[in-house]
Amino acid sequence: MEPVPARISIVExxxxxxxxxxxxxxxxxxxxxxxxxxxxxxxxxFCALRGMRIYPGDSP
Structure with a gap:
């Protein structure tokens, strides 16, 4: 069973x-x-906003 993803929205x-x-x-x-x-x-x-893989040392 796949985990249910969180829904995330930028407010400001x-x-x-x-x-x-x-x-x-x-x-x-x-x-x-x-x-x-x-x-x-x-x-x-994984980035919570974009879903992309991130690695140690990565910055947005």
Missing amino acids: QLTSQTLSVYWSHPQSGHCADQVWRKGVARRPS
């Missing part, structure tokens, strides 16, 4: 380094106006 770009986002997940609930800050990947994963 606050600065060149931060976004206000709304996210929801059927099993985890939702959060409105959460502030996300640009960073550098510490381990391999």
Whole structure:
């Protein structure tokens, strides 16, 4: 069974380094106006906004 993806929407770009986002997940609930800050990947994963693969040292 495939995991259900979260739905993530950008509410507003606050600065060149931060976004206000709304996210929801059927099993985890939702959060409105959460502030996300640009960073550098510490381990391999996937970008929550674009779904693209990211590697340690990658920056947005």
